[in-house]
Amino acid sequence: MDMKRNYYEDVELFSSRVVVFWFCALMVFLALYPFLFKNYYVYMANYMAINIIVAVGLNLLVGYTGQISLGHAGFFAIGAYGTVIMMGKLHLPFLISLPLAGLVAAGFGFLLGLPALRLEGPYLSIATLGFGLTIIQVIGRISYFGGRQGLHAPELTIGPWHVDTDKDFYYLLITTTVLLTWAARNIIKTRVGRAFVAIRDADIAAETMGVNLTYYKTLAFALSAFYTGVAGGLYAFVLRFIEPEIFGLLMSIIFLAMVVVGGLGSILGAIAGACLLSWLDLELRNILSIPYLGQWLEALSKSYFSITGVSNIQFIVYGLIMVFIMIFEPLGIYGFWIRTKKYWKTWPF
Numbered sequence: 001m002d003m004k005r006n007y008y009e010d011v012e013l014f015s016s017r018v019v020v021f022w023f024c025a026l027m028v029f030l031a032l033y034p035f036l037f038k039n040y041y042v043y044m045a046n047y048m049a050i051n052i053i054v055a056v057g058l059n060l061l062v063g064y065t066g067q068i069s070l071g072h073a074g075f076f077a078i079g080a081y082g083t084v085i086m087m088g089k090l091h092l093p094f095l096i097s098l099p100l101a102g103l104v105a106a107g108f109g110f111l112l113g114l115p116a117l118r119l120e121g122p123y124l125s126i127a128t129l130g131f132g133l134t135i136i137q138v139i140g141r142i143s144y145f146g147g148r149q150g151l152h153a154p155e156l157t158i159g160p161w162h163v164d165t166d167k168d169f170y171y172l173l174i175t176t177t178v179l180l181t182w183a184a185r186n187i188i189k190t191r192v193g194r195a196f197v198a199i200r201d202a203d204i205a206a207e208t209m210g211v212n213l214t215y216y217k218t219l220a221f222a223l224s225a226f227y228t229g230v231a232g233g234l235y236a237f238v239l240r241f242i243e244p245e246i247f248g249l250l251m252s253i254i255f256l257a258m259v260v261v262g263g264l265g266s267i268l269g270a271i272a273g274a275c276l277l278s279w280l281d282l283e284l285r286n287i288l289s290i291p292y293l294g295q296w297l298e299a300l301s302k303s304y305f306s307i308t309g310v311s312n313i314q315f316i317v318y319g320l321i322m323v324f325i326m327i328f329e330p331l332g333i334y335g336f337w338i339r340t341k342k343y344w345k346t347w348p349f
Contacts, residue, residue: 013182030174034167042166046238048278049173050231055258055274056184056267057227062256063264064188065220066200067116068125070252071132075225077247078105078135079232081145084242088154089144095158102229108135109225113218132252140244150243153236163237173234180227185267187223196220200265228255254281261325263334272333277322284318 014020034042054072061067082101086092092100108131115127139145156163163169187193195216198206207213236242254277262273287294329336 013185030178034170039166042170043238044279044282046166046170046173047282048275049170049177050235050238051255051258051274051278052177052271053180053231053234054228054255055262055270056181057224057231058255059259059262059264059267059270060184060187060196060227061220061224062259063266063270064193064196064200065217066203067113067217067220068121068256069128069221069224070125070249070256071112071128071130071135072224072228072255073247073249073251074132074135075105075109075228076232076235076251076255077139077242077244078108078225079229080236080242080247081139081151081232082229083233084151084153084236085145088151093158094156098230098233101233102226105229105232106222106226109221109223110218112225113221116217116221117214129249129252132247133249136244136247146243148244150241153240153242156237169237176230176234180230181267181271184227188267192216192219197265257322261322261332263332266332266334268337269332269334272337276333280318280321287317 014023033045037045054076058069058072061069079101082104083094083097086097086100087094090097112128112131116124119127140148145151156169158172161168163172188196195206195211198209198211199213199216199220203213239246258273258277259270260273261277262271263269287297325332331338
């Protein structure tokens with residue numbers, strides 16, 4: 001029986017030698033990944049790693065605390081612009097600029113968390129949506145932030161290490177992603193994480209038991225915003241150029257979809273959802289280049305939509321895939337993993 005007899009069994013990182021083996025195998029695979037695959041797949045891994053950081057942080061808010069947010073693109077923009085400005089105009093080193101930008105995003109997250117004390121469900125979603133749209137408009141109208149023309153990311157150097165290729169940036173991203181994921185896993189095992197879950201399940205009961213709703217709700221927003229701000233700072237160096245239009249409503253929706261499709265309240269689910277939707281996002285951009293399928297979709301678009309609608313077919317396919325996942329597996333990818341694991345544990349009975 002899988003029974004935990006004390007608190008230390010619940011917080012231990014590796015529950016068995018099997019877990020140790022597969023974790024070591026994963027680390028070896030991640031270390032060798034750039035040497036095994038082409039440069040495009042290294043870029044794809046970098047894109048996935050950034051979205052994993054966002055999804056893990058957003059899962060702390062949505063999955064564990066039960067607070068819905070449609071404004072995380074705003075935190076993403078704050079992290080991106082904050083890192084670029086601190087490095088390019090204030091001449092701070094990258095290892096200082098990135099966490100500082102994350103802390104600035106966390107400060108805005110704390111302020112946004114204050115309305116969460118009175119708002120729930122769709123009302124909170126609208127409030128966070130307004131925040132995300134406001135951040136984009138403010139950044140686009142201030143010349144110090146580059147206005148509508150955007151900003152170029154400065155050269156990235158860490159001590160003697162000059163990070164200028166996707167392979168170099170991969171190791172920086174993977175290290176950051178592993179550390180932040182490990183930190184999130186530890187957070188949910190502590191008193192803070194248990195308070196988050198209590199608020200999600202029954203906030204009135206949690207307050208009756210002594211959980212400070214004001215503190216933990218704002219803390220959940222701040223933590224989630226910090227993760228998203230750090231991811232935004234890294235994203236600026238993946239693109240090498242940032243502008244306000246990048247951080248729109250669609251980005252916030254995709255972030256939320258990653259958590260929901262992967263599985264709410266699960267670190268593994270957030271990682272799986274981020275990887276799947278990141279891969280779909282990159283692959284469906286070239287959907288018209290797929291033999292036969294691309295030609296058929298182009299003809300369909302010209303017949304029933306418009307010629308300009310060809311470029312938007314990817315969003316239709318993207319949405320349909322997400323709908324089918326939620327219809328056939330409401331718990332997301334993590335729910336499918338749970339059922340698969342239970343099946344093999346009891347196989348062949």
